[in-house]
Amino acid sequence: MPEDSNTGGPDARGRFTSRILRGGTEPDPRFTLANERTFLAWIRTSLALLAGGVAVEAFMADLLGPGLRKTIAVLLLVLALVIGGGSFFRWLNVERAMRSKTPLPLPLIAPVLAIGGALVAAIMVVFVIARPA
């Protein structure tokens, strides 16, 4: 049985957690909970993008042509997928950094979200400007 990194006693973390998060010491539980809250905030963003993608495809048939509609919907859904997956790895990297007391890593999904959101917004701006009155 793996040893607890804090106490030297039996590891209460379970086999899966011990394998994923090896070494280091348990950080302050408030930091662990804060990291989890940030993860949940990213998941909410991902779910909003997911619902947005579905809504574009389902509700904008009268406004957008099929090609543009599909492009925007897929862009939003891909963004939801990347943010959803990336949020877990961000959470894991932050947890590892806190355990080993190293500087926190930069969240790579933040620029991905910014660029993706700006791209979708730019497409919509061009559509609104170019659309005949």
Add this chain to the structure above:
Amino acid sequence: MVAAAAVFLRWLPHHGWFVGTLVGGAIVTALAINVTQKRRFHRAVRGINQESMPPNVGSTAAVAASVVILAALGIYTVLFLPLQP
């Protein structure tokens, strides 16, 4: 999750039964989160009280995986499922 499932419902007449799996998946995930809520809350309270709390890798990975799978199935629906009249 339930809101996402409700939005998925809008696809049901256009893409058929396959969207039912998306709705079902989102609702099952939402139910699982709701059912385990109390247990996770008590775990967090105990962790703060004892000043040591192991991170919950399994739940975190499960939530992230469910969102990724729903998004992937959504992309598949948009790109490959034909619209039904």
